[in-house]
Amino acid sequence: MPFLSHGSHRIRYELDGPTDAPAYVLVNGLTQYSELWAAYRDALIAKGFRVATFDLLGQGASAKPELFISQEDQVEALRLLIEALGDGPIFLGGISFGALIALRYAILHGDRLSGLVPMSAFAELSPQLMLLGNALRTALILGGTSYLQDLLLPMNLSDSWLKPLLGKLDAVKRQGWLVNDVYALQNLMESFLEFQPLTPQLASIKTPTMILNGEFDFLTPRSLHETLRIHISDSSLVIIPNAYHAFTLEKATLTADLLARFAEDVMAKRWQGKQAVWIAPDDAGGEMMPFPAGFDHLRAIPVPRTTS
Amino acid sequence: MNQFLGPLDPSGRVPPLQQTRVASFLVSVHGALARQLAFALPGQFKAGWQTELNTQLHRETEIVSLLLRATSWAPDVTTFYNTLIWEMAWMPNPVSGVADHRLATTIDIAALGHAAHGAVRPAALLPVEASADDPFVVALRRIEFESSRLIQAQIHFLKGDDLKPVRDAVSAAVNDRHRQVRKLWTDVLTSIGIDRHADDE
Numbered sequence: 001m002p003f004l005s006h007g008s009h010r011i012r013y014e015l016d017g018p019t020d021a022p023a024y025v026l027v028n029g030l031t032q033y034s035e036l037w038a039a040y041r042d043a044l045i046a047k048g049f050r051v052a053t054f055d056l057l058g059q060g061a062s063a064k065p066e067l068f069i070s071q072e073d074q075v076e077a078l079r080l081l082i083e084a085l086g087d088g089p090i091f092l093g094g095i096s097f098g099a100l101i102a103l104r105y106a107i108l109h110g111d112r113l114s115g116l117v118p119m120s121a122f123a124e125l126s127p128q129l130m131l132l133g134n135a136l137r138t139a140l141i142l143g144g145t146s147y148l149q150d151l152l153l154p155m156n157l158s159d160s161w162l163k164p165l166l167g168k169l170d171a172v173k174r175q176g177w178l179v180n181d182v183y184a185l186q187n188l189m190e191s192f193l194e195f196q197p198l199t200p201q202l203a204s205i206k207t208p209t210m211i212l213n214g215e216f217d218f219l220t221p222r223s224l225h226e227t228l229r230i231h232i233s234d235s236s237l238v239i240i241p242n243a244y245h246a247f248t249l250e251k252a253t254l255t256a257d258l259l260a261r262f263a264e265d266v267m268a269k270r271w272q273g274k275q276a277v278w279i280a281p282d283d284a285g286g287e288m289m290p291f292p293a294g295f296d297h298l299r300a301i302p303v304p305r306t307t308s
Numbered sequence: 309m310n311q312f313l314g315p316l317d318p319s320g321r322v323p324p325l326q327q328t329r330v331a332s333f334l335v336s337v338h339g340a341l342a343r344q345l346a347f348a349l350p351g352q353f354k355a356g357w358q359t360e361l362n363t364q365l366h367r368e369t370e371i372v373s374l375l376l377r378a379t380s381w382a383p384d385v386t387t388f389y390n391t392l393i394w395e396m397a398w399m400p401n402p403v404s405g406v407a408d409h410r411l412a413t414t415i416d417i418a419a420l421g422h423a424a425h426g427a428v429r430p431a432a433l434l435p436v437e438a439s440a441d442d443p444f445v446v447a448l449r450r451i452e453f454e455s456s457r458l459i460q461a462q463i464h465f466l467k468g469d470d471l472k473p474v475r476d477a478v479s480a481a482v483n484d485r486h487r488q489v490r491k492l493w494t495d496v497l498t499s500i501g502i503d504r505h506a507d508d509e
Contacts, residue, residue: 061505066422066482067467144456174436182456183426183463190467 001061004054004080009063011077015085016041017050022089022114022263025052025082027098029120029246030188031145031152033060033179036249043256049091049263054081056101056188064184071191075104082112091263093117095248096220097188100198103228106209107201115266116205117259119212120245122224123231124197132219137189144182149173155219156246202231208271209235210262212255212280214243222298234273238288239297240280257284309503312435320439324382326500327444330430331379332387333394333496334451335372337424337489340398342368344417360461364421367458371451378447386499397488405477415471418462419482423489425459433502 003010014034017023024044026037034053041051055062057077058069065073078101082090090113094102099121106116122129140148153169154162165172209232213225222239229237238258240247248255258280265271277291291297296305313322313330345365353359398420402412431452438445465471471478497504 066426066486067463067479140456141460142457144453171436178432181426181429183422183459186463 003062004077004084006057006073006077006080009057009065009073009077011054011057011063011080012061013052013054013081013084014041015050015052017045018048019050019086020088021048021050022091022267023050023052023085024091024093024259024263025078025085027078027092027094027102028053028056028059029095029248030097031148031176031180031185032095032098033176035060035175039252040248040256040259043253044260047260047264049260050085050088052081052085054078056098058184058188060179064181065187066183067187069184069187069191071101071104071195074101074191075108078102078105079109082109089114089263089267091115091117091259091266093119093259094121095119096121096245103198103202103205106205106207107198110205110207113207115263115271116207116209117212117262118209118225118228119248119255120214120217120220121211121228122220123199123202123227124224125192125195126224129220129224133189133192137186140182140185140189145177145180145185146173148185149176152246156217156244157250158216158242158244160242161250199227199231202228203233205232206234208262208266208273210258210273211235211237212240212247212258213237214240214245214247216243217245217247219245226298229275229277232273233275234271236273236276236278237297238278238280239291241282253284254280254282309498310501311504313433313438313500313502314435316435316437316439319442320437320445321380321442322434322438322444324380325384327379328382328384328387329390329496329500330433330448331375331381331444332384332390333493334428334430335375336391336394337398337420337428338368338371338375338451340395341417341421341424342372344398344400344420348414348417364458364461367454371454374447374450378443380444390496394492397492403474403477403481405480406474415466415474415478415481416485418465419478419485420489422459422462422466422482423485425455425462427486427490428455428493432504433497 001012003012034055037053044051056074058064092102092113099118103118106113139151211225211228213222225237229235243251277297279289279291281287294304296303313326342365345361349361400413401416402409403415406412429452430448434445466478
């Protein structure tokens with residue numbers, strides 16, 4: 001198991017795929033661990049990519065600082081990992097908290113990236129997100145990791161994903177419960193206590209950016225992704241149909257395909273962000289569909305877009 | 309080396325020697341915290357937060373009491389030596405870099421509590437097959453669950469604004485206690501054939 005060093009902290013990472021291939025670096029969500037990207041490793045390597053995954057500070061097998069974990073340290077850990085990948089093209093994807101870290105990296109080191117994929121992302125804490133975050137932190141404090149997982153599973157995954165697993169949810173939760181410690185998750189959550197919105201800095205991201213948002217994601221709803229679309233000039237927003245916040249778990253085949261197609265388009269110079277809004281296909285390999293012209297993509301019912 | 313306690317007996321119970329080693333360690337560290345809290349507890353509370361100390365004292369005592377009754381104890385030749393090592397390790401060690409001796413000692417108690425409640429996860433040792441009716445299994449789950457709530461007092465105190473001026477000293481003290489507790493806990497687990505990272509190698 002290889003580790004990077006950041007000061008006295010060790011960061012567990014994994015590299016797979018050909019060393020001379022363009023690389024995808026994938027950043028975990030807050031309660032995740034790097035093994036959850038296994039399906040992406042297989043799919044992206046099969047399409048000719050190298051894949052780098054790692055546990056953030058406070059997660060899994062990486063160091064778990066006892067009292068404080070800053071988001072700046074997470075970005076530095078990510079920088080070290082990307083530095084270790086050499087000079088080839090780098091595509092950076094992150095989910096939720098990992099998307100925030102990826103955005104921070106892109107703001108600071110955007111020149112190093114060929115492409116950026118924030119998924120279930122946010123650059124600021126809306127009142128809803130802040131209050132949900134506070135409530136989830138309280139859940140962790142009062143009920144431990146298991147109770148936090150009990151809340152996150154139905155919030156972030158669809159009925160169709162959950163239904164066949166209802167009888168074995170303990171098994172679904174177990175690895176995440178085993179590798180993540182309450183105080184460390186709490187430190188990750190508390191890294192938001194002095195959070196300042198990234199929105200004013202988003203315009204500095206010139207990297208081609210594909211923003212992915214689940215159709216039914218209410219933890220980080222469309223409006224939070226819209227902030228990214230509006231401020232990142234070479235971006236597109238892609239809505240994943242029938243998906244919730246954790247669509248990277250639920251729709252791994254589709255999402256990995258979207259990641260590969262995005263990178264291939266960028267490298268072939270076909271990518272044109274144009275701040276467009278798209279609807280992803282239901283299945284991998286399907287056609288992307290432009291969001292119907294004239295309708296408001298921020299609404300859940302077909303309301304004509306108002307010009308402002 | 310295994311990642312979990314076992315092999316379990318046919319009724320899903322943890323072997324008595326493993327129970328004894330794990331329980332001895334937990335009794336030692338939680339007992340030490342109970343003693344230190346009892347010593348630190350003022351006779352008359354003057355501030356609201358001091359009520360938490362009372363809660364902590366009784367929760368730590370409850371953990372010790374629970375383990376004494378829930379464990380299937382087995383004769384263990386290492387008990388005396390291990391207990392001596394552990395009890396010496398838990399001795400108060402006022403944090404250097406903090407002039408107020410009482411505060412320096414309180415930070416150390418909190419640091420030890422943070423490590424005992426954060427770095428030691430006894431329920432994570434249980435294989436999925438462990439019997440949910442076995443008192444030792446239930447006790448380990450209860451201790452881990454309770455620890456995640458008990459640690460909140462240490463987090464609140466150690467990360468609080470009052471200690472901002474001595475934050476580096478506090479962080480170093482907590483880090484030292486974590487290293488110490490992890491080392492001793494790992495030694496216990498190794499002595500009963502457990503390597504928490506056995507699957508990661």
